Amino acid sequence: MDQVQLATFQAVVETGSFDAAARVLHVTPSAVSQRIKALERAVGQVLVRRARPCVATPAGEALVRFAGQVALLEREALAQARDGTRLSIVVNADSLLTWFLPALAAVPGPAYELHTDDQDYTAGLLRSGTAMAAVTADHVVVQGCRLERLGAMRYLAVGAASLPADLALSPMVVYNRKDRLQHRFLASVERRALDPPVHYVPAAAAFVEAIRLGLGWGMVPAQIARPGLAAGHYVEIFSDKHLDVPLYWQYWRIGSEVLDELTAAVKAAAARALIQP
DSSP states (O other): OOHHHHHHHHHHHHHSSHHHHHHHHTSOHHHHHHHHHHHHHHHTSOOEEOSSSOEEOHHHHHHHHHHHHHHHHHHHHHHTTSSOOEEEEEEOHHHHHHTSHHHHHTSOSSEEEEEEOOTTTTHHHHHHTSOSEEEESOOSOOTTEEEEEEEEEEEEEEEOTTSOSSTTTSOEEESSTTOOHHHHHHHHHOSSOOOOOEEEOOSHHHHHHHHHTTSOBEEEEHHHHHHHHHTTSOEESSTTOOEEEEEEEEEEOSOOHHHHHHHHHHHHHHHHHSBOO
16 A cells, blocks of 8 residues: 555545645645545545545545554654654543543553543544544444453432432533433433433533532542542432443554553553442
8 A cells, every 4th residue: 555645645634625634745735636546546445525624434434544553653663763652542531530541651651642522432533543542431343443341430420419309300410412421320210201401511520510519410430429428519319329331442453562551551540440340
């Protein structure tokens, strides 16, 4: 496979346009277009959807991952003479706040680029080639990746004591529109359809603070909720119920020593922090 064409394809997907890729590569837009067409002829598939922004087609997504894998291995080879390699990782906000950072600290060599997303969606960045590894709730293995079970994150439903006892009237605090934890918990404890008011608070620390201030109730990781409960910042909505969310580590299936070392550190950190089967 022509590495110049592959690098050009990666630049188009990363920048979102042929013109922007041309500026990054210091060539003309016409040269970018010719390289992409030549790569598509070689593969026999349309690889780039010409839109605003340009995105990889399903056939192109495999090449995005491949281009990133080649770049990672090249950076590792050069790291001995340069300043290290960079790992792009996507992790849900609750894991980032509670247990994940010690795993990164245990492997200090690489430079890390972290992305956050809901645990039900983090695997999507693996499919697109944006991330090399992900903490995800998705147990379906992404093509070209390995899957390791980490354990389960336990969530407790907590809120201010002043909130209405009827959950149909009590507002919920929700991380963002992808976050379905509160709705899943409601479905598990109520046999009626409920549609309570919702506050969207898309920051992990602010999410807990909103609950403490009485804006509503929400699902909080047990590691964070228990100290707040002991301090009287809020109460448990259902003291005998919780929600366990299984988490997995998916990462590119390539011969990368640093990725293998990080995987071992992530599994060790998860073994200490998460509920194990």
